[in-house]
Amino acid sequence: xxxxxxxxxxxxSSGKADSEDGVITEAxxxxxxxxxxxxxxxxxxxxxxxxxxIQVTKTDxxxxxxxxxxxxxxxxxxIKPAQWQKVIDNLKKLxxxxxxxxxxxxxxxxxxYFAFKSAVKxxxxxxxxxxxxxxxxxxxxxxxxxxxxxxAAFPKPIGELVNATIVQ
Numbered sequence: 736x737x738x739x740x741x742x743x744x745x746x747x748s749s750g751k752a753d754s755e756d757g758v759i760t761e762a763x764x765x766x767x768x769x770x771x772x773x774x775x776x777x778x779x780x781x782x783x784x785x786x787x788x789i790q791v792t793k794t795d796x797x798x799x800x801x802x803x804x805x806x807x808x809x810x811x812x813x814i815k816p817a818q819w820q821k822v823i824d825n826l827k828k829l830x831x832x833x834x835x836x837x838x839x840x841x842x843x844x845x846x847x848y849f850a851f852k853s854a855v856k857x858x859x860x861x862x863x864x865x866x867x868x869x870x871x872x873x874x875x876x877x878x879x880x881x882x883x884x885x886x887a888a889f890p891k892p893i894g895e896l897v898n899a900t901i902v903q
Contacts (some may be wrong), residue, residue: 769852778843796888825884
């Protein structure tokens with residue numbers, strides 16, 4: 736049972752029950768049809784604050800970028816089966832597993848979340864991960880890699896899409 740407030744990869748009952756030693760099994764990967772990922776930026780001035788949500792399915796990649804709730808960019812891209820497979824292959828290479836990370840919770844820090852699901856509106860994800868950190872804490876191990884794995888679904892790297900919304 737996960738009791739930590741900050742858990743890099745959470746113990747979602749379906750993910751934990753189906754996994755071997757906290758590792759995502761091939762049977763679990765075969766059920767993944769939707770990947771949700773969100774990044775909540777730290778508290779900074781609105782011109783530079785960017786949070787975003789991504790949803791990748793077998794046919795679409797959607798990104799919504801906002802600054803304190805005001806949407807500054809939103810786009811859905813059609814993806815090919817080879818792009819979907821590349822995303823899955825990229826994620827598999829990460830050997831994602833459940834583990835707990837200890838850190839002190841704090842206000843104003845970054846937060847990240849992902850869920851691998853069998854359907855868009857499912858209540859029970861196959862596997863989830865979340866974190867909440869402040870500053871340059873090292874508890875975000877793995878999340879940049881998860882975000883980068885999703886780049887295969889977009890025409891430009893996610894970081895470029897986000898940075899393009901910041902007025903210089």
